Amino acid sequence: MKIRYLMLHAYGMGGTIRTVVNQANAMAAAGHQVELVSVVRRREDPQFRLDPRITLSALVDQRGGRRPDSVPRRAWRRLRGKMVPRGEFAADYFTEAVERAVMDYCAGLRDGVLVTTRPALNLISARRTPRSVVRVAQEHMNLSAYPEPILREIARHYGRLDAVTVLTRTNRLEYQRLLPRTPIVQIPNAVHKVDQEPSQQVNPVVVAAGRLVPQKGFDLLIEAFAQVVPEHPEWRLRIFGDGPRRGELTGLVEQHGLGGHVSLPGRTDRLERELSDASVYALSSRFEGLPMVMIEAMTHALPVVAFDCPTGPGDVLRDGVDGVLVPPRDVDALAAALDRVIGDRRLRVRMGREAAKTARAYAPELVMPLWEDLFAQLLHGERVQDDFWGGR
Template sequence: MKISFLLHHAYGVGGTIRTVFNLAGALADRHDVEIASVFRYREWTKFHLGPEIRLTPLTDMRVGGDAERPLHSRPARSYPASDGRYVQHSRLTENRIKAWLAHTDADVVIGTRPGLNVLLARFAPQHVVRIGQEHLTHNSYRFALRTQLRHCYPQLDALVTVTEADAEIYRQHMPRVRVTAIPNSVPAPTVELSSGTAPLVVAAGRLVPGKRFDQLVDAFAGVVSERPDWRLQIYGDGPERNTIQARIDHHALNDHVKLMGTHTPMDAQWASASLAAVSSSGESFGMTIVEAMRCGLPVISTNCPLGPAEIIHHGSDGLLIPVNDPTAMAQALLSLINDNQARRQMAHAARDNARCFDPHHISARYEALFTELLHARSAARQGWGRRLSAARTEVIFVLTERLFRALNRS
C-alpha cells in the first residue's frame, strides 16, 4: 500500500520528526512511503532518511523561496487559529496542503499534529484512510483547540495516541472517534551498550520548565554528598539553561554537573553512562526513557503523566518516584549507585523490555490498523451519511473559528 505522512516540517530535530522518520523507515521495507513536509527550511534533513522514502516539501522557506510570495503574508483561514503553529501558516501553506491532499494517490495519510489533522479530516478525498497522530496530550491543548478537535476528529478514520492513558482521555471527551494507542518507536542503538561501570548519570531533553532539571540538580547535590565520585551530564538546550546553571553554581557542583548542549543522536552518550534520570512534571510519551533503556540503562523517572509508567516496570528495569520530590530522586539514584548487582539486573531487564519499542514491532501494529481500516471501507461508509457528517463538521468548524478569532481580537 502507499502511506503518506503529513508533517509540519522534516528538517529539524524534534521528537515528532524523529519518531515519524523511525516509523516511515520501518514501513518502507514493505510499502511505498512518502513524507510531505509543509515547510522546508534547509537543504538537508537533520535525521537520516533512507532513499526509499520520498520527501515532498510543500513550501520552501529558504531565501528566494515561497516566503516572499504575496499569499504567504495573508493569514490562514482553514488552519485552526487555536493551534500553536498557526502563526507559521498562511493562505499559501494551507492552499498547498489542500492541493496535495486533493491529488494524493496514497491509500493512507497520517497527520502528525492537531492543525494538520483538522485539514486532513476536512479536505482529504473520500478514498483516503485518514489517521491523526497525537504526539502531545489532550489536556495540554487550550480549550478552544479541544473544542474544534471534538467536532473535526470524528471525520478521521482513527486517532492514534502514544499512551493508553491519553487514549482513554480522548475516548471520554470524543466518544465518536475511533482512538487507539500505539507508542513511539525507537531503533536499536548503533553503538556498544553500556557496561554499567562508569560513575555517570545522563539526562536529556529541552531545557524548559516542565523538564524540571533544576530539581534534578538539587537531587544530585544529595547524591554528591554521599558519592562524590559520580557525575551528572544534562544534554539539551533551551530557555532554562541559565536557571539550571544557577542551581549548579548554588550547590557548587560545577565539577560534578555539566550542561552538555544538544547532541543528536544520543546513543553514544547514553551508552557512556550507567544510569539515566528523568525529572519531568509531565511527558506525552518518554522517548529519552526508551532510548536510554535500549542502550542498557536503568531509568529513574518521576511518575508524571502520562508516559513513564507505561514504559518503566518499577523495580524491574527502573524506578518511578513522585513528581517534584528531589529528595526521592536522590534516594532512588543512590539506591542503584550503591548496589552494583541491582543496577546490573535492571540494566539487563531494560535492554530486554525496551525491544518492544523497536520500529518493526511498532510498524506491525500500524500495518494491522491500516489493513483493518482499508477493509472497513464500504459504499455505506463513503455514502451520504459520511458526507452529511462532513458538511455538519464544516458548519461547526467555520462558526467556532469565527468565534475564537473574534474573542482573540477583543
C-alpha cells in the first residue's frame, strides 16, 4: 500500500507527533510505501527516529525563524487563510501561503491513502483531496474540546471523508452522533513498548509529564500537592515538560513554599527511567484525547491518580483497580486521592500490577495491524466496521 501521513510539524516534539511517527514506522516495517509530509519545517532534523525507508518532506520551510511569505506579524490577520476556522488550536500556522500549500498538495494526489492528523488538515483534505484517494482523518482530541466554529466545520465537511478514526469509545459515540453516515473507527494509539522496567515502589516520587500549557492542569496538581506535603513531607513531585506556562507554574511553587518538594526539570530524554524510578503517576488535565504518557507510565507498573476529564482517563482506568479517578478539576479530591495512594504502599503495588496488565492492550503488535486492516478495507471498497479494537 502507498500511505501518506500529513502532519503539521513532523520535525517537532509532542505526543501526537510521536504516535504518528510510530505508526508510520510500523507501516514501513510491514513493507508498505510510506511518506511523511510536514506542513511546516522549523528544525533541521526530526526529533523522533524515522525508519530509513520513509520518505520525509515539508511543504513550507520556516527554518531560521522566517515567517511564511515574509509577512510581518502585524499583517498576519489580513493574510490568514480562509479554510481553517478560528478556534483550531494550530490556526496561527495557517497563513494564506501555508493553507494554499496544503490545498495544492492534497489536490495533486491521485491514489493511495492519505492520513491527516488534526482538524485543520482533515478539513482541507475533505474539501480538496480527490475521491480516487482514500481519505482517513485522525482525531487525537475529544470532540467536546473544540470550540463552536470547529464543530460547525466538522459537521459540515467530515462526511466527505472515507473514515474518521478516534482514540476512545467515548469519542466514537460523540462523533457518531454528529456524523451518523460517516464511518467512525476507534483505534487507540500504541505505546512504544509494554515490557518496561517496573517501579519498585521505593522512591517517594510522584511524576507527571506534558506540555506546560493550561490543558494539562499542572497548576491544579501543584495546588493539590500543597495539601499532601504536610502529611507526607518526604514525598516529591516532578513535572517534566516545557511550555509557555513555566514561569506561572514556578511562581505557584514559590507561592506555596514548595521549592523543596516540587520541581519542573523541563523536557527529558530519559522519561522511561524517570517513570520506573517513581511510585505514582498523576494526571491533572482539564481535557485529553487519549493520554499516552499516562499509559506509558502504566507499563512501568505505576498506579495512576487522575482527573476523570473528557476524555481518555475514564476510558482506560478502572477506578480502584489500576488507579484512582476523581471529579474533573476538583483539587481537594485530587489531593485526597494522592494522600490515600501515597500512604499505602500495598495499594500502590496492587494497583501498579493491574496497571501494567491494562497497558498491554495498547501494545504495538496489537494496535498496528488494525491500521493495516482499515486501510486495506477502504482501498478495496469494503464496508468498514467501527469496533476494530477489542479493548475498552
